[in-house]
Amino acid sequence: xxxxxxxxxxxxxxxxxxxxxxxxxxxxxxxxxxxxxxxxxxxxxxxxxxxxxxxxxxxxxxxxxxxxxxxxxxxxxxxxxxxxxxxxxxxxxxxxxxxxxxxxxxxxxxxxxxxxxxxxxxxxxxxxxxxxxxxxxxxxxxxxxxxxxxxxxxxxxxxxxxxxxxxxxxxxxxxxxxxxxxxxxxxxxxxxxxxxxxxxxxxxxxxxxxxxxxxxxxxxxxxxxxxxxxxxxxxxxxxxxxxxxxxxxxxxxxxxxxxxxxxxxxxxxxxxxxxxxxxxxxxxxxxxxxxxxxxxxxxxxxx
Amino acid sequence: xxxxxxxxxxxxxxxxxxxxxxxxxxxxxxxxxxxxxxxxxxxxxxxxxxxxxxxxxxxxxxxxxxxxxxxxxxxxxxxxxxxxxxxxxxxxxxxxxxxxxxxxxxxxxxxxxxxxxxxxxxxxxxxxxxxxxxxxxxxxxxxxxxxxxxxxxxxxxxxxxxxxxxxxxxxxxxxxxxxxxxxxxxxxxxxxxxxxxxxxxxxxxxxxxxxxxxxxxxxxxxxxxxxxxxxxxxxxxxxxxxxxxxxxxxxxxxxxxxxxxxxxxxxx
Numbered sequence: 001x002x003x004x005x006x007x008x009x010x011x012x013x014x015x016x017x018x019x020x021x022x023x024x025x026x027x028x029x030x031x032x033x034x035x036x037x038x039x040x041x042x043x044x045x046x047x048x049x050x051x052x053x054x055x056x057x058x059x060x061x062x063x064x065x066x067x068x069x070x071x072x073x074x075x076x077x078x079x080x081x082x083x084x085x086x087x088x089x090x091x092x093x094x095x096x097x098x099x100x101x102x103x104x105x106x107x108x109x110x111x112x113x114x115x116x117x118x119x120x121x122x123x124x125x126x127x128x129x130x131x132x133x134x135x136x137x138x139x140x141x142x143x144x145x146x147x148x149x150x151x152x153x154x155x156x157x158x159x160x161x162x163x164x165x166x167x168x169x170x171x172x173x174x175x176x177x178x179x180x181x182x183x184x185x186x187x188x189x190x191x192x193x194x195x196x197x198x199x200x201x202x203x204x205x206x207x208x209x210x211x212x213x214x215x216x217x218x219x220x221x222x223x224x225x226x227x228x229x230x231x232x233x234x235x236x237x238x239x240x241x242x243x244x245x246x247x248x249x250x251x252x253x254x255x256x257x258x259x260x261x262x263x264x265x266x267x268x269x270x271x272x273x274x275x276x277x278x279x280x281x282x283x284x285x286x287x288x289x290x291x292x293x294x295x296x297x298x299x300x301x302x303x
Numbered sequence: 304x305x306x307x308x309x310x311x312x313x314x315x316x317x318x319x320x321x322x323x324x325x326x327x328x329x330x331x332x333x334x335x336x337x338x339x340x341x342x343x344x345x346x347x348x349x350x351x352x353x354x355x356x357x358x359x360x361x362x363x364x365x366x367x368x369x370x371x372x373x374x375x376x377x378x379x380x381x382x383x384x385x386x387x388x389x390x391x392x393x394x395x396x397x398x399x400x401x402x403x404x405x406x407x408x409x410x411x412x413x414x415x416x417x418x419x420x421x422x423x424x425x426x427x428x429x430x431x432x433x434x435x436x437x438x439x440x441x442x443x444x445x446x447x448x449x450x451x452x453x454x455x456x457x458x459x460x461x462x463x464x465x466x467x468x469x470x471x472x473x474x475x476x477x478x479x480x481x482x483x484x485x486x487x488x489x490x491x492x493x494x495x496x497x498x499x500x501x502x503x504x505x506x507x508x509x510x511x512x513x514x515x516x517x518x519x520x521x522x523x524x525x526x527x528x529x530x531x532x533x534x535x536x537x538x539x540x541x542x543x544x545x546x547x548x549x550x551x552x553x554x555x556x557x558x559x560x561x562x563x564x565x566x567x568x569x570x571x
Binding site: 051052054071072073080082086088090091099100103 | 566
């Protein structure tokens, strides 16, 4: 069974585009990255999944249940962190978390134990008022709040925003632990490196439309390597070379050809140093974007 | 039930402050009564009766014998308890739903496994109980104060209860109407403004209904006419047709709140 499945999910805010024909399919146990620049429609998609909004058209299902008809049932199994964390300002962290627990069926004592355990892990003071908390601490409350009731699906909308690197690492560890227990994770972000670290699959959304859905590994493999060579290589006679730059003794280029040919070529040279790097998803992403734009320009110019 | 508890807990300070203020006001006004019922008071009343009838109507003074403590209450209560109390009821109702969207806490609440219907039920219940406590305590305080300061031996219990139900019913109408406004708006300031605007429009309509024959029909459209204290004093009853209208409107506001909220897009 698919954990999340949307078909042609579309939302317009009046005349303004929210998202258009979004088709997503997330399998059980996946950590699914949802990537796009700000305003691309990530939050709109998530808010539809949680039925804050009704779609203009299209369908969405979570655990096989209709997001717009059986939402309360679905939400029993979901832990959610919003992009911007806003809570009742005048209450204590503990009161808020206890309030959260009252919404879930099941062993409340177990949930409370989990609350203390998680708060300790994230160094969160339960007796402070929400209004006194920094952005990072509010995010911590959101993290704890999303996990207390042992959900089967985590929907995290830019959860690392405002977290310092140490806490970020703790959160990633936690996500991986949960994932090992079989929890599915839907992770939205505009920071590609974190998705690269964490996710198995990634959907790229831009201007309300899904551009591509791919395995993170595939995406990277299909793409080029960054090659840097120190030493005299002379003229390079390989196919699949882009962005060739020579600065003094150093030559660098992007290589998308056969890696064996590259090694064969280099074996005949006398070089001082060599590095072959994977591009970051960021670089792939930019490349993907620019291609798309070139393509669009061509269309506009009538080529 | 958890939403009701949460809402009730969070509004108790506001409830306490308003209720206390009104109890003090009622104490003050009741303690003035003996001087109103005295000889000097009698002089004032004689002068009052010389005023144009339209003036007496406008201030709800016709039919009133101000040497009777309940009539005296019918006079002052309609401005203090009924009208200013309506501001409390309107504010309570108008914030109930919209504050979640305004403060962006809707994102917390709506991600919980609870239907929108249950959210409305919990919050309606909180509104009802707040108004019930507010008017209940004022009624109890009035009962005590009126018995302390009553200068005559007679005390008409039936009239007392009718005059105490009047503000409660009006506050329920206004509170639930404001609640409906609350489900339809996105910003707290706007919901507040519209609700208070409705309160004063409805009140004004009731005054016009009294003043002009031509506008007499307005009395069917405003709870301030249904439960007008000077009218209650005159007839010693509340007309059945008004009770039916009141109940129908109340149910209308409740049903509309459920329907509207069910399909609403929540923007955060």
